[in-house]
Amino acid sequence: MKEIFDNIFKDGSKIYTKNLAPGRKVYTERLVNVGGVEYREWDKTKSKLSAAVANGIKEVPIKRGTKVLYLGASTGTTVSHVSDIVEKKGIIYAVEFAKRVLKNIFPVASVRNNIVPILADARKPNEYYWVENVEVVYCDVAQPDQTRISIDNANYFKAKYIMIAIKSQSIDVTKKPDDVYKEQIEILKKNGFEIVDWVKLDPYEKDHCFIVAKRL
Ligand SMILES: C[S@@+](CC[C@H](N)C(=O)[O-])C[C@H]1O[C@@H](n2cnc3c(N)ncnc32)[C@H](O)[C@@H]1O
Known part of the structure; x- marks a missing residue:
């Protein structure tokens, strides 16, 4: 196991985080024990951040102790790995507007103590x-306006970094994905953020990219 970013590990082509709730799975991930430490395989086809790491994103601003506002928490697949990374000194405020979806996060949050479902x-x-x-x-x-949503939230809660997964077809099905990515990058730049790095998520997610931006 090689630590490639703070609390993010790689073994061969597989990505892992250390399980903050040993013995428990959140989805269908594999658990592996190395030297008495339990790791959870981070499925690149089920989490866009894992796909971005696999595709060589240069910086992951989520580290041990980081406070994260997570928009679009869904059932908690990626949230759970972010929870592994930030550990007990960090916290994730996990926002989701679909009640039936969010309820799946409660059992995950109850054994981790660093996730606040909202x-x-x-x-x-x-x-x-x-x-x-x-x-x-x-x-x-x-959502079509998700770059705007992330900027508004970053301004409201004084965040230094925005990490955003862009699904080209959610924004404009008539445009080429590359043109959609460029437009979203321009929106971030016009609103006071520089692009730290961005990567496409193929073959794990078709016509998606992942952007890390930092406040200037
Ligand atoms: C692509 S899924 C998120 C997957 C999740 N991030 C993961 O990796 O495990 C998008 C989620 O965003 C939620 N969503 C969409 N628009 C929203 C909004 N305006 N406010 C809060 N949640 C929203 C949807 O209900 C859906 O669960």
Whole structure:
């Protein structure tokens, strides 16, 4: 196991995080024990951040102790790996607007102690105004205006970094994916963020890219 980013590991072509809740799985991931430490395989086809790491993204601003506002938490697949990375000193405010989806996160959050599930619309950060300022806004809501949503949240909660998964077809099915990616990058730049790095997510996710941006 080689640590390639803070608390993110690689063995051959597989990516892993250390299991913060040993013995427990969150989805269909494989658990492996190395030297008495349990790792969870981070499925590149089920998590865009794992796909971005596999495809060579240069920086992952989520580290041990990081405070993250996660928009589009869904059932908690990626949230659970982010929870492994930030460990007990970090925290993830996990926003999801679909009640039936969010309820799947509660069993995950109850054994981890660093995930705060929030039923709210990510377009309305004032609905969760009580959240403290964070270092990173992670956005995977698959909405046409999701870059705007991530910037608004980053400004509201004073985040230094935005990490965003872009699904070209959620933004404009008539445009070439590369043109959609460029437009989203321009929106971030015009709003005071520089691009740290971005990668396409093929072959794990077709017509998706992943961007890491930093406030200037
Ligand atoms: C692509 S899925 C997220 C997958 C998840 N990030 C993962 O990797 O495990 C997008 C999620 O965003 C949620 N979503 C979409 N628009 C939203 C909004 N405006 N506010 C909050 N959640 C939203 C959807 O209900 C869906 O669960």
